[in-house]
Amino acid sequence: AQSVTQPDIHITVSEGASLELRCNYSYGATPYLFWYVQSPGQGLQLLLKYFSGDTLVQGIKGFEAEFKRSQSSFNLRKPSVHWSDAAEYFCAVGVTGGGNKLTFGTGTQLKVEL
Amino acid sequence: NAGVTQTPKFQVLKTGQSMTLQCAQDMNHEYMSWYRQDPGMGLRLIHYSVGAGITDQGEVPNGYNVSRSTTEDFPLRLLSAAPSQTSVYFCASRRTRERSNEQFFGPGTRLTVL
Numbered sequence: 001a002q003s004v005t006q007p008d009i010h011i012t013v014s015e016g017a018s019l020e021l022r023c024n025y026s027y028g029a030t031p032y033l034f035w036y037v038q039s040p041g042q043g044l045q046l047l048l049k050y051f052s053g054d055t056l057v058q059g060i061k062g063f064e065a066e067f068k069r070s071q072s073s074f075n076l077r078k079p080s081v082h083w084s085d086a087a088e089y090f091c092a093v094g095v096t097g098g099g100n101k102l103t104f105g106t107g108t109q110l111k112v113e114l
Numbered sequence: 115n116a117g118v119t120q121t122p123k124f125q126v127l128k129t130g131q132s133m134t135l136q137c138a139q140d141m142n143h144e145y146m147s148w149y150r151q152d153p154g155m156g157l158r159l160i161h162y163s164v165g166a167g168i169t170d171q172g173e174v175p176n177g178y179n180v181s182r183s184t185t186e187d188f189p190l191r192l193l194s195a196a197p198s199q200t201s202v203y204f205c206a207s208r209r210t211r212e213r214s215n216e217q218f219f220g221p222g223t224r225l226t227v228l
Contacts, residue, residue: 041222042222044219051214100211101172
């Protein structure tokens with residue numbers, strides 16, 4: 001069965017510092033991978049997605065993610081974090097079957113220190 | 115477009131009460147789904163629908179019913195509320211069942227069962 005692991009529950013970075021959020025997936029077929037962000041009290045917003053092609057994908061708000069098949073990873077990065085990036089981040093894999101649902105990781109809570 | 119809307123935003127129920135969480139989308143999306151979000155567990159799929167008149171179970175369907183009589187609406191019914199159903203509920207939609215389609219989320223309903 002498919003699964004997504006986000007090993008870091010909480011991460012704290014200083015404003016202006018670089019950020020990397022880790023995501024590892026387990027899925028037997030070609031993965032469709034997503035990163036979503038959830039601000040407090042809000043729904044989820046798509047940051048970026050990977051289906052095929054270039055393994056480095058660019059998203060909104062200056063985020064990017066790199067797909068590494070050999071490591072089953074899809075880590076999210078940002079060169080310089082802003083205070084407004086404080087939120088919870090979810091990695092997800094789109095699977096076939098079951099209505100082609102999304103399977104989510106447990107999320108990483110990002111805190112930004114000024 | 116209003117996107118995906120959910121009502122109510124907050125609800126408190128007593129054990130054994132029933133209620134319906136409303137979800138509507140105005141994007142003519144075929145695929146709609148309900149998730150619940152619990153701390154440390156990410157989002158888990160409750161039920162989904164790939165079109166009007168078609169619904170199926172997700173990972174955690176027990177205690178919930180759904181129907182899809184129109185493309186726009188996908189209500190979630192709690193038949194007899196239990197404290198274990200205290201959670202934040204998100205409705206989501208995407209254009210088709212294709213994995214590559216972006217999934218759009220509503221703002222959520224925070225439910226407390228006493």
